[in-house]
Amino acid sequence: MLSRVMTGIEDIRTFYARLMAANAGSRDPRLEAVFAEVPREAFLGPGPWRIVAGNGKITTPSADPAHIYQNVLVALDDAKGINNGEPFLHAMWIGKLALRPGEAVCHIGAGTGYYTAVLARLVSPGGTVTAFELDAKLAELARQNLEAYGNATVVHGDAVTTPLPPSDVIYVNAGVAAPPAGWLKALRPGGRMIFPWRPAERVPLAVIVTRTEKGFACDPFMRSWFIPCVGASVAGPAAKIPTRDQAARSRSIWLTSDKAPDRTATAIFGDVWFSSRSLGGRPRN
Known part of the structure; x- marks a missing residue:
C-alpha cells in the first residue's frame, strides 16, 4: 500500500528553484537561492489561478500555491492576453544576463512584478531596478507587490517614449x-x-545586446514570443524586414546617426539597423 507524503510549500519552492537554476545553466548559485526566496504566489493575486494550457486555459483545483510552482503560464489579464511569463524562459534569460550586485536594471513590461523582484534580489546590495509597466492596473499591483523590495521602483508609463535611466541591464x-x-x-x-x-510574424527571436567599446554586439539565441510592445511593435513602411535566416545572422546593431546602413544590413528600422558583421569581424554568411 502506497503512503501519501505531504510536502510543505518550502520543499516545493526549493525544488522549483532547483529546476529554474538547472534550466538556466547558470553557475551563479544566487539564482537558485533567489527563485526559492521570492514567493511567486504573492504576485499572482488570490487563487485559484488560471493556467494557460495549449490554446485554452484551465483553473487550478484550489488556491494551494503548490499548483503554480511549475513551468506554467499564469494568466494576469485574460482579455489582454497578459500572463506571468514562463519561468524556465525567464530563468534562462536572467541567468544569461549574469547580473551583479550594485548594477542598475531597467525592466520593461514588469506586469505585477514577479521577475522584477527576482532582478532586485540579484542586484542587491547596492543595485536598483526601475520597472516600467504601461497598464495602470498591473502597475499599481506591481507597486504594492514590490513594497517589500526597497531597491525596486515602479513607473506607470511608456518606456518607448520616456527616457530610460542609465542602465547596466535592460x-x-x-x-x-x-x-x-x-x-x-x-x-x-x-x-x-x-x-x-x-x-x-514569422520571425520571433530573443536577442541579447552588449555595449562594447566598438559598438553594440548582438546575439539572437533562441525563438521567443511575447505580447507586442505598444509603440514599438510595428515596423514603418520604409523598414527593411529580415527573413528568419537574415535575422538569425545578425551580429551587431547600429544607430544610423553613428553609421549608415551598408551591404551587411540584415534589417533596417529608421534610426536603428542590424548587421551580419560582428564587431571587428567579418559578415556572418
Whole structure:
C-alpha cells in the first residue's frame, strides 16, 4: 500500500528553484537561492489561478500555491492576453544576463512584478531596478507587490517614449520590431539588454545586446514570443524586414546617426539597423 507524503510549500519552492537554476545553466548559485526566496504566489493575486494550457486555459483545483510552482503560464489579464511569463524562459534569460550586485536594471513590461523582484534580489546590495509597466492596473499591483523590495521602483508609463535611466541591464518583456534608439543609448559601457525581437510574424527571436567599446554586439539565441510592445511593435513602411535566416545572422546593431546602413544590413528600422558583421569581424554568411 502506497503512503501519501505531504510536502510543505518550502520543499516545493526549493525544488522549483532547483529546476529554474538547472534550466538556466547558470553557475551563479544566487539564482537558485533567489527563485526559492521570492514567493511567486504573492504576485499572482488570490487563487485559484488560471493556467494557460495549449490554446485554452484551465483553473487550478484550489488556491494551494503548490499548483503554480511549475513551468506554467499564469494568466494576469485574460482579455489582454497578459500572463506571468514562463519561468524556465525567464530563468534562462536572467541567468544569461549574469547580473551583479550594485548594477542598475531597467525592466520593461514588469506586469505585477514577479521577475522584477527576482532582478532586485540579484542586484542587491547596492543595485536598483526601475520597472516600467504601461497598464495602470498591473502597475499599481506591481507597486504594492514590490513594497517589500526597497531597491525596486515602479513607473506607470511608456518606456518607448520616456527616457530610460542609465542602465547596466535592460530586461524587455514585450515584443519589438526593433529596440528604440533610446534604449541602446541608455546602456552603460558593458551593459546588456535582452529583448524579444519580432520584426515580422514569422520571425520571433530573443536577442541579447552588449555595449562594447566598438559598438553594440548582438546575439539572437533562441525563438521567443511575447505580447507586442505598444509603440514599438510595428515596423514603418520604409523598414527593411529580415527573413528568419537574415535575422538569425545578425551580429551587431547600429544607430544610423553613428553609421549608415551598408551591404551587411540584415534589417533596417529608421534610426536603428542590424548587421551580419560582428564587431571587428567579418559578415556572418
